Amino acid sequence: MRIPVDTVMVQQRADSFARRSIKTESKQQGLRLALSMIDLTTLEGKDSPEKVRSLCAKAINPWEGTIDPPLPSVAAVCVYPSLVRVAKHSLQGSSVAVASVATGFPSGQYPIDVRLNDVEEAVRAGADEIDMVINRGAFLSGDFGEVSDEISRVRGVCGTAHLKIILETGELETLENIRIASELSIRAAANAGPIKDGEVFIKTSTGKISPAATMPVTLVMLEVIRDYYEETGIRIGMKPAGGIKTAKQALHYLVMVKETLGNDWLTKSLFRFGASSLTNDVLRQLVRQHTGRYAATYDFSEA
Amino acid sequence: MSRLTVPKTYKLYIGGKFPRTESGRSLAIENQKGETVAHICHGSRKDFREAVESANKAFGAWSGVTGYLRGQIMYRMAEMLEGRREEFVAAIMVTSNVTVSAARKEVDASVDRLVRFAGWTDKHQQIIGCANAVAGDYYNFTVPQPQGVVVALSPKTPPLLGLVTCIAAPLCSGNTVVAIGSDSHPIPTAILGEVCQTSDVPAGVINILTGYQKDIIEHVATHRQVAAVYASDLSKKDRVILEEGGSESMKRLHFVSVDEETWYDNSAMASPWEVEPFVEHKTIWHPSAC
Amino acid sequence: MTTQEQHDPVGWEYSPAPEQIKVxxxxxxxxxxxxxxxxxxxxxxxxxxxxxxxQKLADIACAGKADVNNAVLAAKKALPKWSKMCGSVRAKYLYRIARRIQERARELAILETMDGGKPIKESRDVDIPLAAQHFFYYAGWADKLEYAFPGRSISPVGVCAQIIPWNFPLLMAAWKLAPALACGNTCILKPAETTSLTALRLAEIIQEVGLPEGVVNIVTGAGDTGKILAEHKTVNKVAFTGSTEVGKLLMRSTAGSGKKLTLELGGKSANIIFADAAIDQAVEGIISGIYFNQGHVCCAGSRLFVEESIVSEVIQKLKHRLQSLRVGDPLDKNTDLGAINSKAQLKTVQQYIRTGVDEGAEFHEVHQDRLPSKGYWCNPCFFTEVQPSHTIAREEIFGPVLSVMTFRTPQEALTRANNSPYGLAAGIWTDKGSKIFEMAKQIDAGVVWCNTYNKFDAASPFGGFKESGFGREGGMQGLRPYIRLQNTSGRMK
Known part of the structure; x- marks a missing residue:
């Protein structure tokens, strides 16, 4: 199962994506695409129904101004399980999905029954997507069987909800661990039942640990997805989360997805950005392209 | 009535053995009084070719052994030479008009020269190699490695010290050697093989030919298996032969031209800068990251 | 990848991103x-x-005998003062050159790309920064030379004739000039016929920084100019980078002259991938090994040896990766492979491709797009079913053409890799440390890239074994060709 990964060359390749020059038409198109792939996220202890409602409004209609053609909604709103109902209600009739973190997010340091229950509650409350965390303690101690088994059980209680498996790459530390964890997660999810394209994602981070998503980490995960596709014909999704704050960064990620997996993956059903502040930077760039002027930060609503 | 002597015909030293020349020709060696005292082999192109074959065969193993072991073997050569000191003094004096003390000085210096180079076998790397601070996440270091078969064309004088130096310098970094000794004072050359053979030098690592350098130099120049040449006292014509002929296989050519006294100077003739012409610098990169 | 089910992906393509600055x-x-x-x-x-x-860019002067003579005499005249100048002062001139290269980087990069056809991405990110680094690195040596040669006193070699190729025009000029000047030599540089422009821009920089007259002279022209220069009596040293064929001629023509010679010649470097390697990164190494600068690289990893058990995986990944390489306008910032440097070189490359097919190797080219009708173009490609005896496995092609072969054991890999008159570089890909060191030790190559390829640095010596030439450029060892060593007791004749 172990396939070596050489960090420096991964870094070099990742840097090469950032050197692509995305201008004019392709920039416009890329930014709209990026916007449509955002999981607008709030995961704080002080989150309130009011905050979630305003986040949902922003998710459906990211910008108050008019632009032609109209801007897409973001892909999903991502909240804690206790706020799923609020989000579901606010998003009714829109294309925006409700994603809920679960399984004792962000640490996952709870008994498995509690974690499974957490998922069931979120699904029952209407979550379309579950963002679970893997058991890093078990992983780092080499107990891959336990990690794998838990993932399978979580997928088993997801029902029709899509599953995003958070590796928390910042805690796994090495690219080799990340490669192993990615493969293990995909296979564990597949063990619980056949996967249709986009039903299962692997995701870098909770956003609570630094470093969160980076280009090299994402590249290694994309390569696992590519290899799995070559082997099975099944398309697994990818979600880098945390640390992607600028439109420019988002475009670099899209370049990386395009050149590693091809245009097929350039859709929200297979690629997401877990982010909050990214939205306004993407909007700024889009509006700048539209109006020819740079907008001020206060020109965009805080979600 | 005086006893009829048994004059010796000295043989070549190739591949750890003492063959006669394939040419079937020999040269008479006369002493100072003009009496023929011995014969040496008149080494030929084919002898040279054989010697290069042996040296090439021996290269893999010799370049692969540790510097420490090469050092011990070269030190053993010094021990054996020291033990035959008076024989070599006499050998020098057969054809050279030098005093006993001068001949002794040369033999002693030759022993010391071997000891000197024996010490460089595992140290020259640390003087002429290095770690390189490249601007990136890489370990990068440059290590000297041997070139292969080196031909040593040693000077006319000092015959033994010159020969020993021209052999030892390429030897210590792991090259194997085909040496062609002094034309005019061949006896020390002819018996040095015996020192090699009795001092654990693996067969083929050192090969020694007698005869005329001029007979063989064209072949030295054009033989593609010869990686490098250490030549001293060459005429301009011979240099041109080596450079023109050597161009075809990109031979590394190291010419020295020094006075006799300088051959005795360790700092001039046995420093890392005499080892360096017979190494290839190999630079190795490897990424450094978890 | 082919679509199996319907999605809503967009066919996102990069818009043209041409370099806008006009030079x-x-x-x-x-x-x-x-x-x-x-x-x-x-x-x-x-x-x-x-x-x-x-399109014609400009006219370039063709230096004849009298011109070369003037340049050599200027260098000769400048030598005493320059060589005796305090090392720290020489250093400052070199630092100034380094800075000016950095400050004029964009102009130089654009010019390099226009004149030579290489992608702007590479001239901008590799050629020009490395050229500046070389001057910066050797500037620092100018007042520290005695530490590089313990036990010896040193002096410069004298007047240096330096003849450089067209694949890295400014960078090669830097490789030649920087160490020579640091050591106190004066120089006559002859750029390659097809790529003189950046060297002449460097001449402007040399004027700007106030380098004393005659210390660097640049004579443009073709092979004849180079020949006149190398054979000039007053020249003490010839440094040449180019083909092995010309290198051999130079060694012959300078025979007996007493001129010091360094030669940086061709290669047919082996890139060896073991089954235990990090495969995805090894594939990156194949790409940068052979397609960097359209394969116009003397150390290009043009012979790929793959352990038999992973060959189909590697080929599949290589094909996939090749699809993302963009061939086209060298001034477009997203171009990965630019134009072949000249019509003559394109002909050579095409001839080799035909020979490869004729000799029975299987040709692969993933790019189906039509190449521009004007200009000299060759898609990146590779051959499988290559036998070691095939022409494409033995001769330097100097183009984006890779020969793929297989092996089963480390010993077989070594034997095959070393079965070449060349010995410039090699790549080794394995996750096993001890295997790396053993392979690196046994392989006949002056540069061994382990789990990487085509990395260059001013501090890192570069140069070959066997018929790839002799002498090193870069690093401390790169000083040696420009220094005469004397025994401190001074008795060397």
């Missing part, structure tokens, strides 16, 4: 002799063209 090019480019730009006494000029569109 002025003089219609007539003169010789740089004794600190001034002078018209050639030969009254002869030749044109330089942009290989990506075959």
């Amino acid at each position: 002025h090019i003089e219609p007539k480019n003169k010789l740089f002799i004794n600190g001034a730009f002078v018209s050639p006494k030969s009254r002869s000029w030749f044109s330089t063209i942009n290989p990506s569109n075959e």
